[in-house]
Amino acid sequence: MTNNDVLRRLRYTFSLKDQKVKDIFALANRQVTLEQITAWLKKDDEPEMVPLADIELASFLNGFIVEKRGRGDKAMPAPEKELTKNLILKKLKIALELQTDDIIALLASVDVKLGNGEITAFFRNPDHKNYRHCKAQILRNFLMALQLKHSKPAAKAKAKQGNTKQSNAKPKANKKPPTPKKLYVNPYAKAEEKLEDAKESKRNVLSLKK
Template identity: 50%
Template sequence: MNNNDILRRIRYTFDFSDSKMMELFASAGQQVTRAEVSDWLKKEDDPEVKELDDEHLAGFLNGLINDRRGKKEGPQPEPEKRLNNNIILRKLKIALNLKDEDMLDILALANFRLSKHELSAFFRNPNQSQYRQCKDQILRNFLHGMQLKYRGKDS
């Protein structure tokens, strides 16, 4: 999945306005303009679309965590320079204050079955033998399940 698609899906799920999107970026220390947000949210076939880099998506997800859970005391975490689906899934889990069962329920809403052991493998240290790479299909189904849970079935 590309970063722009992830940003679009999260915005749609929570019905964020452009102002709210800019506020989430700012919460993580990234100043972005309404034009930048607009360019990132355009469809892939639009000639005006701009690619959202990993660092900006990480900043947005950190801002979502701050918005949903409150800012941590002390210095804010630096946004990652490189993201993968495992990190994105972890940040969504933290932002939405989800337990493993909640995440499995969200995946089930999208008719995607996963065991608790398979899910926990995504959150392990990459050097551990049980670590598994989160595939696009799993992240896509999780984002779809989030949409069904937080926005409703008729969306």
């Protein structure tokens, strides 16, 4: 993975226009031209592509830290002349204020499982016995995870996917309201009432004894 790849991916992930990239370089006290940026962003197989040197990418990442977190009290560090993938990962961690658990979760989102100790080893001093070299594949997957999380096209795709799932969901069938039971009418009700009235009237008539 080249320095040009890193710059291209970060530019796409955070939707940085060429002028914004130029401004980020300026935050690290490095002046570049738009023509230089255009040449760095060319594809590898294009003849106009110019390789991005370590010191130039280090300057961009230092400026990216200031862009994301603001300028602190400390003086701007000098850009590294030799930039390892561990340093690239560390600078991005600082810029995005990521904890170890955040990095583990980001890598897990692209099916890369690493433990706490493995991630911590990337940020140790190179002369430390537990220092671990960050391979290009790890950095590539980390940048891909950032892209899935932060890039606007990816966010739109996720939202569209969610809307599609909702639209494909079968609507719940509306249940018909229960039909009220018909009131039963006794056809013999009137006749029965007359019969009851007749019986009642007979009870009320007093018969006189002879």
